[in-house]
Amino acid sequence: MSDPSAERLKAAVLALYQARPVEGPPGDDGQRSVWHLSTQGAELLSFVDPEGRVQRQELTLLDEHCVWSSGVGLRTGRVEQDGAARAETSVVHPDAQPVPARLLRAALALEHYQGDDRYIQHIQRVLALARQGLVLSGGSGAVPAAPTAPAPVPSTPPASNTAAPAATPQGASAEAPPPRPLQLPAVxxxxxxxxxxxxxxxxxxxxxxxxxxxxxxxxxx
CATH class of the missing domain: 1.20.5 (Single alpha-helices involved in coiled-coils or other helix-helix interfaces)
Incomplete structure (x- = not known):
């Protein structure tokens, strides 16, 4: 007999694929939100800058939560709901450290997506890279900080694929070395x-x- 939670997760992911994205108005900083919400307990909330680049994504699958932020990386958490599936009645309890098991379950849940929704493709790629990092590290819990920076995501997804995300190792300094002074030849x-x-x-x-x-x-x- 199949695991009921696995069946619920499969139904939630399928419903997420079929959900039509709802785009919010730009904020004061020009950033806008794109919300995919299913009725089966799955949700994807994306935040996009004025140039169309994804800056942050929050993925909820039943009672587990994954957050990706540009330049920061992946975080995980647990979702507590008061008998409802909508995000307004749920509370996210973040984990002190990313939980590899949550990342692997999310990556496996989305690995078979073959649609053309750019936002789902983006989080799918992020989770796939995290899964690859966990496999290479032997499942020690090391999570890649951030994939290479994605290309702008248009409001109406075209047929072309987006670029891969911008790799910044976790904890590494983002400051570039100071430029060397220009050496002039002696007179x-x-x-x-x-x-x-x-x-x-x-x-x-x-x-x-x-x-x-x-x-x-x-x-x-």
């Missing part, structure tokens, strides 16, 4: 005096040629 004083002498000689020659031209013109007239 040779002998060469400088020679150039001045040659310039003065050229001026004298041009002056004499001008005087000779004036004298020749006067003589011809």
């Amino acid at each position: 040779d004083p002998v060469m400088l005096r020679r150039q001045k002498t040659e310039g003065l000689t050229m001026l004298i020659v041009l002056g004499l040629a001008l005087l000779f031209s004036v004298f020749l013109l006067y003589w011809l007239l």
Whole structure:
């Protein structure tokens, strides 16, 4: 007999795929929200900047929660609901550290998605990279901080694929090394005096040629 929670999770994910995204108005900073809500306990809330880049995503699958933020990475949590599926009546209790089991379950739940919704594709890719990192680390709990920065996501998803997310290792400094000062070549004083002498000689020659031209013109007239 199949696990009831697995059946509920499958139904929730399928309902999420079929949910039509609801786009909110831009805020004061130009950022807007895109909300996918299913009636089976799955929800995806995305926040997009004015250029169309996804900055944050919150994924809820039944009683588990995953949050991805650009430059920060993935976090997990547990959702407590008062007998309702809507987000307004639920409370998220974040985990002190990302729980690998929650990330793996979310990645497995979304791995078979083949639709063209850019927001679902984005969180699917983020979770797949996190799963790959967990597998390579032997499931030690190390979670990639943030995938490479995604390309802008249009309001009406086109047929083309988005770019992959921007890899910033967790805890690593984002500051670039200061630029080196520009090194100018040393000036040779002998060469400088020679150039001045040659310039003065050229001026004298041009002056004499001008005087000779004036004298020749006067003589011809």
